Amino acid sequence: MKNTTIPLLGVSCLLLVGCSSSFAKVRGAVNQAPDWYETRRVEIRGEGYPELVDVPTIAPGEEPGKTLPASGLRVAALTAEFANNARAELPADGPAKIAAVGNAIRQQFAGFDESSNFLTDAEIAAIRNSFNVPRVTQGLKGQR
Structure with a gap:
């Protein structure tokens, strides 16, 4: 009994000392964390989010139906401004530049072979022979 008690107490003390130093290291790392770390911790915990039962109140004059015509007028004004801008016009030689x-x-690719058979018959035979392993392909036929 004495032979096992002393090693068990020694191992327990070593584990306690090792754990206490690792806790100090972790605490030091947390204290030196970057600015975004605390925000991320709060996010992971789920704190700071509104509750589902809290219904937001809409301010008077900001009802969804009342803001749509105003945004439609804004889009129409921006479209007209874009159409009247000189930079929006296509240059006279635009299609010719695109064709050029x-x-x-097309001329850069003209030197390449367009056929789908880019391997020669000898190369195909060499690839097939590299996968032809007699103990697998022929050995299984003889075992039947």
Whole structure:
């Protein structure tokens, strides 16, 4: 009994000392945490959110139906301003420039082989032979 009690007490003391130093390290790390850490902790805990039973009150004059015509008028005004702006007009040579860019890209790809058979028959046979393992492909046929 004495032989097991002393090692158990020694191990318990070592664990206690090790845990106490790790708690101090964790506490130090929390104290040195960046600014966003406390906000994230509150978010994870679920604190600071409104309750579902709390119904927000709408201020007078801000009812959803009353603000839609005003936003529609604002969109119409912005659309008219955009249409009247000189920068919104397409340049006279716009389509020609777009076609020139398309032709330049096509010429870059002109040197490539367009066929889907980009491997030669010899390369295909070499790939098939690399996967041909006789003990697997032929050995199973003879066991039946």
